Amino acid sequence: MAISEVKSLVQALSKEYNSPNPDLAKCGQYLSKLKIALIELQYLTHEDRHNNIEELTLARDVLEIGAQWSVRTKDIPSFERYMAQLQTYYNDHRDLPPSPLEYNLIGLNLLCLLSQNRISDFHTALEMIDPEQLHNNPAIQHPIKLEQSLMEGSYNRVWSSRSDVPSKEYLFFIDILMDTIRNEIASCSEKAYTSLPLKDAGTLLFFTNMEDILNFAQERNWKVNPAEQKAYFHSDADEKISIPADQIIKQTMFYARDMDRIV
Amino acid sequence: MSEAPRRSTRLNKNQEEDSKGKAKAVDQDVEMEETPDAAAAAGSKSTVLGEKELEALVIADIKQHFALFTKSAKTHEARFAIRALRSVSSLRKRLTAQALARTIASSYGKDDEARKRLLGYLGPDVLSSITPADEVAVTKLETPEVDVYLHLLVMIYLLDQGQLEKGIELSNITVHMVQELNRRSLDQLAAKVYFYYSRFYELTGRLEEIRPTLLNAQRTATLRRDDDTQSTLINLLLRNYFHYNLYDQADKLVSKTAFPENATNNQLARYMYYLGRIKAIQLEYTESHQCLLQAVRKAPQNNVTAGFQQEANKLLIIVQLLMGEIPERSLFRQPMLRKPLAPYFQITQAVRIGDLNKFQETLATHSATFNADKNYTLILRLRHNVIKTGIRMISLSYSRISLRDVCLKLHLDSEEDAEYIVAKAIRDGVIDATIDHEKGFMRSKENVDIYSTNEPQHAFHQRIGFCLKLHNDSVKAMRFPLKTVNQDAAEVEAARDQERNLVQEIAEADEDMDEDHGEL
Structure with missing residues (x-):
């Protein structure tokens, strides 16, 4: 598949995904087609294509939509796969124009780790974030505050954090988190x-x-x-x-x- | 190897002290001859000596190192090479372009490619300093080790002069050279070469680029069981990952490699520090604490390593706090550590008294320092330790306290929050208490007698385990000179011969006895 075809596919996908009522099944079909196309373009092994910024940006956009799509369809393993692939684009290709979604997705990833109680992975991921963003970006601050409240035991604050999420994708993970918290509270109550x-x-x-x-x-x-x-x-x-x-x-x-x- | 030139070159005794501190027992037989008085006398003499003499001495030193390297290559004894490399740090301060140029001129033939290359890096001015005498006395290089050593010295010189671009070029060439020459006697030198290679790239901010080279070299070194290069490379790679905050990859590297047991103390200290940091980030504080303690203890205690000790101690303090321990006050009083550790001291105080407001204040005032040390996120985690300490203090001092008062004392948002937090503290075993929900108070239980639990036994086990490990380690660390082993072997052989003769004699005697049985 030529690059122009890929481009038109990406456009179709982002149009569908960003519409008010996206057809998620259709997006899924687009994504699987695009993934095959990207593999043909060697987006994972692009050692000699280091400088092709256009192609790399395209691949990153597809992956970003894919990650968000996985959250909407509540498919956590797929989300983690997309995030793992995106890490390369965020860390090793600093010459790309920064993506507006980058920190939103990183925040989602943090929340995902938190909801699965993978605290050590959570902190490792935290270290990779630029300190500037760490303090100021609301998308990042949200999971950080959440983790602090969790560690302290201020479950009240976790509950109220539902109302001020940076984007609606966060809600999915917070709902998972609520179940975990309920069990936590129950086990605390049993002892207390x-x-x-x-x-x-x-x-x-x-x-x-x-x-x-x-x-x-x-x-x-x-x-x-x-x-x-x-x-x-x-x-x-x-x-x-x-x-x-x-x-x-x-x-x-x-x-x-x-x-x-x-x- | 005559001792005379060696003795006379010991002028800058003060600098020598640094490397001497690290000297192992093996070399003590030579080092011990230097008494402090002699050193002082030599020190005063150095001011009298002119530049010319100093230069000559530097050259003599380098030449003497050549001999050591050659000897090391011929006898397959790494310790001669180690001895030469150890004195590089003192040589480094005296290194001049002129001295290097003259050494190079007297070491390579006139048309040698390496000679042209190295002199090129030193700059055009040095050519004039080469005297015809140097050129006449060309001693042919006996081993490639000497060749690599000269490259290394020029690299160090370029680093000290801040000529980073040239240094990168030369280090690329040298690394290539080391990889081509597959010689075990090069191992110690190779480790140094890789170290400076990485240093050049770090200073120019291009550390990312050399990762594949280092990984390749690390693989080769592991296959060749080259402990020195292996340990240096693992540390360089970890440093590389840390530079970009790639702790995940660093952790994977650590889990996939085995750090060589025979690595030098300095490398081990570095490795332990890196390991401690990884473990701290992964919330494995006990392991992290052990690693960092080792790092602090193994690192040489002198001014040269001040930076390392400060960094390691900072991390150690945080990890101790995270574990719920309070670092000793004396740690903050050490002259070398006092100033850099001041912000950490304030944090420690806040945690110790469980004052959340003070903690937040300190965090805000010193956030730039903590960020620079890359410890900010770790310190953020301490917040809930502060609360825990606060709750524990309250639980100890009151047998019954209303949740409202707890909330006020800890500066929490609401009573509900206080209830959840106290409940969690009870579940986590921070305090032993119950909450009466209807009446809204917390009642502390009586303190349990610690000696009725398994706790003392556990503590004893830890200590015994430590002592036994210490003993085993010291047995392992003992070294016996090779010669005596050979002698022993010869003696054993002789003893065995004697024994065989004896057995034979006895057997014959027995036969005789049989024959002469009648006489008994």
């Missing part, structure tokens, strides 16, 4: 309270109707007392402290072996 009125549990967990609360309580094995409208958590006081015999034997054998070596 001996009992909790069901209604308060509902507010803590951001549930609005009673049925959801009861279902959730059942899922986490809470003892619900219908008369009192309270949930009881099993306390860990009755857990037995076992003697770690296995571990101590291993350690003692280790000492013996090393002592033997010294003597």
Whole structure:
């Protein structure tokens, strides 16, 4: 496929994607066609095409739309693939004109890592971002603040962050994040309270109707007392402290072996 | 090798001290002859000596290094080459274009390509300083090591003069030369050559370009079991990745390579620092802490390495704080560290008392410093440690406190936030308490007796493990001179012969005895 054909395809794709009601299935078809075309143009192995800025920009645009499209179709593995390919364009081709979507997508990627609880990857990705952008770009600041609130335990703030997302693609990941948070809160509550009125549990967990609360309580094995409208958590006081015999034997054998070596 | 010229060249004793600090026990037999008094006397003499003499001494030094390299190549003993390279740092300060030119003139034949090339890099002015005497006394280069060494010296000279473009050209040629010559006796020199090669590119901001070359060289060095080059290259690559914040790739490199065990202390210290940083970013603070401690301890403690020690200590402080430990006060008092560590000291104070406002203030005032040190994101993570410490302090001092007061004390946004945060702290084991939701307070539980848990046993295990490892490492680190090993082997052989004779004699005696049985 010649470069002019690719160009017209890209135009068709971006027109479809940016329309108010994009046909996602159609975009998918365009994308798979474009990917084949790009492979023919060797967009992944462009060692000798280092200077062809036009082609590289084209390839980057396709990948960017692809990444956003993956979020819309809720396909996380595909999103991660697109992001991995885009990293080359963001890091190694600094001579390209900067993309307006770059930090938006990086922010999305951060959120994606966060929603899967991959904290160490999250921080590694954070280090790669230019410090200037790190402090000032709202798309980047959003996931950073989110991570801080998560680490502290200010789940309230995570919940309210839904309202001020930089772009609507963020919502998808925040929704995933909410499930994670609910489980976090539940596990904290189990340790922190001996009992909790069901209604308060509902507010803590951001549930609005009673049925959801009861279902959730059942899922986490809470003892619900219908008369009192309270949930009881099993306390860990009755857990037995076992003697770690296995571990101590291993350690003692280790000492013996090393002592033997010294003597 | 006569000792006379060597002794007389020890003028700049002060500079020599630096390299002497790193000297290994192997070379002590030579180094020990230098007493401080002699050094002082020599130092005063140097002011009397004129430029001419100094130049002659430099040349004599270089020539002596030539001999060491040749000896090293012939005997396959790396330590002679190491000894020569160790004194390069002292030689470096005395290096002049004239001295280099004269050495080059006396080392290569008149039409030698290398001679023209090297003299070209030194500039046209030096040609006049070559005396006919130098040209007459051309000693043919015995080994390629000497050739590479001369290239290295010119590279160092160019670096000191700030002639970076020329340096890049020459380093390209030299790296190519080293790769062509596949000689084990070149290993130590090759490591140095790669180091300066990378340095030139770093100073001109073109570090990206040499990554493939370094990776290739690293692969070759690994195949050849060339420990020196391997360790230098791994560090150079890590530095390269770090320069562009590519921690992901750095981590992959570390996981795919094995750092050679026999690497020198300096390289090991660097490697440990890089490793510590990677681990810190990946939130593996315990491992990071261990690596950084090693880095700080292995690094030579003198003024030359001040920069490294400052960097490593900065990171170490942050990692300690992230682990919930407070660094010792004495660390901040060391004269070499006091000033650069001042911002970190303030952060430490904020974390120690759990004051969120003070923490934010310090962060704002010193953000430029932290950014320059590339520690800003790490310090940001400390925020929740500050809160944790604050909660712990409250839990220790109050047996019962309302959530509202917690919120006020920690400067949090709302009571709900405080409830979540306290709940999380309880879950993470920071404090031992319960929350009464209906009445809105937090009640601390009684402190558990630590000696009824497995904690002391665990602490003992760690210490015993450390001592045993120390012992094993020191056994491994012992070195025996090769000669005595040979002698021992000969002795063993002799002893075995003796034994064999003895056995034979006994056997014969037995036979005799059998014959003479009657007499017993």
